[in-house]
Amino acid sequence: MKRIVLIMMALSLALVACTNKTKPGPVPSTPTGRPSSTAVLKIISPTQGEEVPTSGVTVKIQLTGAHIVPAGTRALRPDEGHVHLRVDGMTITLFGGLSVSTGKLSPGPHLIEVEFAASDHGPFNPRVIERVTVTAK
Numbered sequence: 755m756k757r758i759v760l761i762m763m764a765l766s767l768a769l770v771a772c773t774n775k776t777k778p779g780p781v782p783s784t785p786t787g788r789p790s791s792t793a794v795l796k797i798i799s800p801t802q803g804e805e806v807p808t809s810g811v812t813v814k815i816q817l818t819g820a821h822i823v824p825a826g827t828r829a830l831r832p833d834e835g836h837v838h839l840r841v842d843g844m845t846i847t848l849f850g851g852l853s854v855s856t857g858k859l860s861p862g863p864h865l866i867e868v869e870f871a872a873s874d875h876g877p878f879n880p881r882v883i884e885r886v887t888v889t890a891k
Contacts, residue, residue, distance in 0.1 A: 793820035859890035
């Protein structure tokens with residue numbers, strides 16, 4: 755009986771660990787075996803250190819050397835993918851294009867990250883990622 759209780763507790767803890775998305779964490783490292791990309795990504799706006807409204811901001815992105823395609827294909831190409839947007843480590847969208855809204859922001863500093871990801875949602879190696887810090891007021 756004790757063994758069953760311990761197994762159930764371990765499974766419960768594992769489930770909580772896998773589903774807890776309330777705390778931002780570091781961006782995971784790029785796994786080996788992933789393709790590289792020809793893409794160059796740049797956040798046009800907002801700019802580093804900019805004050806933005808708490809109602810949110812539209813992140814405008816410049817992408818060269820690649821283009822946006824719908825997610826879901828297994829045919830990975832170095833010049834095709836889509837944009838992932840994270841604010842303070844929390845994923846906002848996995849299907850972004852070159853203009854993506856953050857949604858509402860609490861007052862204070864925020865880290866905005868955009869990443870050009872492969873069609874299967876996986877990262878390129880090396881990762882194609884840009885970051886800016888803004889302050890919502």
